[in-house]
Amino acid sequence: MASIPFTLAALSTSAVPGLVVFGAREHESDDSFVSAIVVTEDAELLVRVPRTQQAEVQQSAELLGLAALTDGPRSRLPFTVPTALGMTRAGDTRAVVTTHLDGARFEADALTDDAILLQPLAEAIAAIHELPITVAQHGGLPVRSAQDLRVLATRLVDRADATRLLPETVRRRWTHVLETADLWDFTPTVVHGSLDAEHIRVDEATVSAILGWSECSVGDPAADLAWLLAGGPEVLDGVIARYARARNSESLSHLRARAALYHELEVARWLLHGTETHDQAVIDDAVTMLDRMVGTGGALGAAFTAAVAAAPLSSDEVVALLSQTPDIDDAQSDTAAFEALDEDRMFGVDTDFIEPLTEREGDSDGDSDAEATGVIEDVDSAGDGEQLTEPISDDELPGSISR
Structure with missing residues (x-):
């Protein structure tokens, strides 16, 4: 060693x-x-x-x-x-x-609704989302529409349901959110894609560095906010309120509802990881977390109720967005190292310093995951990639989720 x-x-x-x-x-x-x-x-x-x-x-x-x-x-x-x-x-x-970018670290579940760090976190996330879409387009990164993202979330729920380990109450709650079209009427932005406390470095009361850009793409800004629910609903509300002052964003209640959905879907990914690797300990852990969501409604229940019942809120109103909801144990920080890389990423674009790997035996099916997303990358002989999004049929919309 x-x-x-x-x-x-x-x-x-x-x-x-x-x-x-x-x-x-x-x-x-x-x-x-x-x-x-x-x-x-x-x-x-x-x-x-x-x-x-x-x-x-x-x-x-x-x-x-x-x-x-x-x-x-x-x-x-x-x-x-x-x-x-x-x-x-x-x-x-x-x-x-x-x-190498070093700095102090923190745990998401240690954040409080009055923490000084909430303001720099909101400003950092807002700055990422304010980057021009051309950053991703010119860089050959995935560019997904709101409809694409809705379908991807639907497929994840379908896969989790196919394990026969997803409680019916939880499945219905996720399906209801996915079938509420108003929640998915948003403008995608540049996103970090896998943001959490593990990737953030701080210096006193500022965010000094952000690491881990493997999921950078054009996607749902709510995905970069979901990890904050590890600190509780009040922490997410506090960051969203400050985030709204930093950029002219969409309906904040809709943003929060999707963030809560993504937060819960991390458990679905953990369940799928366990079933795909035949790791019974992981499966049992995921099932335990899913069972906790049955009685409480999880972080998503109150967020969805507020989103469908209320008109779009101002940034000053967002702190009072939700009533108190019971905490659920979050395995996101414990399981981040085991998350499967987003099955929808594509890596066909050449860069000046990325050296292509030699294809190995047994990797012949490596393109199947990229094809499943509906995102196709057309690379011409000069190496310049133009990324296209394949139209998604009505059959793939959330209303057609299999029961």
Whole structure:
């Protein structure tokens, strides 16, 4: 184990020509990567080597996301984003070198509705959502319509229902939200896509850096707010109120209802992960969380009631958006390392520094997931990708969810 940082330091000099390394140390990361911090004369760099094919896909996605965030978009963000510096082969895979952005960390469930951090969090999220859509379009990132996102959520519920482990009460609640068309009348924005406390670094009372851009795309802004429910409904309301002052957003009650839905759907993903990997402990954990949602209505119940009953609220009214709802244990922070990479990501676009991996045996079905999303990427011979969205038929709309 002691030799790993030095091995990765040697790889970093191959990935970044002219790099002079003064030292290296171990870096705590998830089990999907081998990583180390490399010390240079004036900076610290992060070197990561994926352990699995899934981790390679995630790393490719993150490189695409970072490449799309060129100097222009970065200048509009009130925080720092990692920069990819180079990559090199490492056995059957590759080592990628990026700038290392460190800072204080926090737990989402430790946030309170009067925390000073709520304001910088709201400003940071709003800044991401204010980026031009062309950032994603020119970067070859997924661009999805509100209808696309509704259908993807519907498919996730269908898959969870097919396990026969989804309580009927929970299924009906999710279906009801998906069938309420008004909730899905929104304008997609650039989103981080996998935002949570794990990816955020803070310095005193500011957000200093945001990591983990593998899910960056044009999507639902509510998805970047869902993780805040780990701190309770009041924390989400507090951030949404401040978020609304930072950007001219849609109906706040609708935004909150979809955020609550995405928060609950994380449990569906956890259930599917357990069934797909035949991990009974994960399955039992997910079933326990789903059972808790049956009696309480979960975070979604009050949010949906408020969204369908009330007119769009002003930013000053949003703090009183919901009545108190019972807390549910959230496994999002505990299970984030096990989330399957979004099955709808596509990685056909070449960049200047992303080196394509050699196709391995057994990966012949690697394109099936991308096709399932209805998002098709057409890459011409020059390597420029134009991303199209395949029309979605009426049969795939939430009203046709199988019972």
